[in-house]
Amino acid sequence: MSAVIEIEGMSKFYGAFQALDNINLSVEQGEVVVILGPSGSGKSTLIRCINLLEQYQDGEIRVSKQRVEAGARLASIRCEVGMVFQNFNLYPHLTVLANVALAPVRVRHMARRDAEARARVLLEKVGMAAHAHKYPSQLSGGQQQRVAIARTMAMEPQVILFDEPTSALDPEMVGEVLDVMQNLARSGVTMVVVTHEMGFARKVADRVIFMENGRIVEQNNPQAFFTAPQEPRTQAFLQAILHH
């Protein structure tokens, strides 16, 4: 097995406030890691550090053995590390097809025809091929998020980070996005997912990580994590959400 992401002794401060405290984490090729934890525990900050949307201060993050640091390699890190956001972030003035084809043309210098042909294949995979000509405003939230996932896949990143990808959706649209994510996981894409969807964590994760106060408190396979959590904090968190 080879690690796609390696994080060693990483800490992150917002001014004087320490948001992440000595994070150690390694994610293997093809692994699906789900990060759980209360609001404010540092989940989003952690994944934002992996693609340098946030800078960290101590320790080290490596993606495919390359150190993640601001400067010359920023563009290549962004190519290797895809990100799917809560609010889709599609380009409103571009069609669905153009949204998915844009980065491979701009960044990877792919011929437009080839990029569009690949975009159609990816849109098929996320069940959005019939909407290729539409604009984001003509789509539901669930449809927009599926396009955003296709757009991220178009860059063929080493790993895709998901930052609460279903939190902004109406409840009836959560399932269609989780289904697409489950298919990605099955196809071997390496994924790190911040979510509150416990069903997804149980069913799809290879490993569940629980964070609190900027630290990784506990991690385990989903079966052990949900049935026999070791730490009192994890137990309390699971009690609160599963009995809600």
Ligand code: ADP
């Ligand atoms: P989570 O994703 O688990 O809800 P976050 O990573 O968003 O947590 O936030 C972790 C902590 O860092 C919180 O206390 C939050 O208030 C703080 N924080 C997040 N972003 C910023 C920022 N840009 N400036 C200052 N503090 C921040």
